[in-house]
Amino acid sequence: MNKGLLIVLSGPSGVGKGTVCSVLRSKMPNLTYSVSATTRPPRQGEVDGVNYFFKTREQFQEMIARDALLEHAEYVDNYYGTPRDFVDRTLASGKDIILEIEVQGALKVKEKFPQGVFIFLMPPSLDELKQRITGRGTEEQHVIDHRMSVAAEEISLIRYYDYAVVNDEIDAACKRIESIIIAEHCRKDRFMSELADMLPASEKV
């Protein structure tokens, strides 16, 4: 069985990663979502184990010390990280997994999983980004300012990604990402072991 795809979706805060991810998950049943650990306090309505594993700084440090995280990063005064075991088990079972993470973490994942699919979600403009993050109404103004202040630097790291998708309209952005995932499943290098059995001896690599 082919291993699943590791898909990383990043982009600046407020661009719509969470919104796009939840639509994609409803459309692609084989797509598993990686629940991150964070030291950020829960927002209203967020559930431990569903949106995040909410941790104290001590608990998070302990996860780092146990090497339980595939990657972690400090972002705007809080820690965020991807539990490693769940990712490994999901991929081994042949399912695709999507990580919705910021750029420092994404680049660390790329070092360990260069065969992953790295997608950067772009805002139509910085003004629109600001409106979205403000309109969400979940962050205090100083946190919005801090997140906006790192957005341009984050966008400059798009060169390390495989794909750029503009989130102008939610359904259109989801269709683009769905197409990327379908195309990645058809890459010929994913079939080399099966192909080898069908090739004449002179063509075997």
Ligand SMILES: Nc1ncnc2c1ncn2[C@@H]1O[C@H](COP(=O)(O)OP(=O)(O)OP(=O)(O)O)[C@@H](O)[C@H]1O
């Ligand atoms: N294409 C879109 N057009 C208009 N509004 C959008 C679009 N996509 C998302 N939004 C809205 O923008 C806000 C931010 O979206 P979301 O929370 O999904 O962003 P995010 O990238 O996951 O943010 P964070 O990184 O801070 O978690 C939400 O209020 C969401 O409804």
Ligand SMILES: Nc1nc2c(ncn2[C@@H]2O[C@H](COP(=O)(O)O)[C@@H](O)[C@H]2O)c(=O)[nH]1
């Ligand atoms: N490096 C990581 N970044 C992560 C992870 N989980 C989420 N995130 C990103 O952090 C910011 C802020 O998230 P918020 O929920 O506080 O708005 C955002 O860009 C997330 O995508 C992770 O495991 N590692």
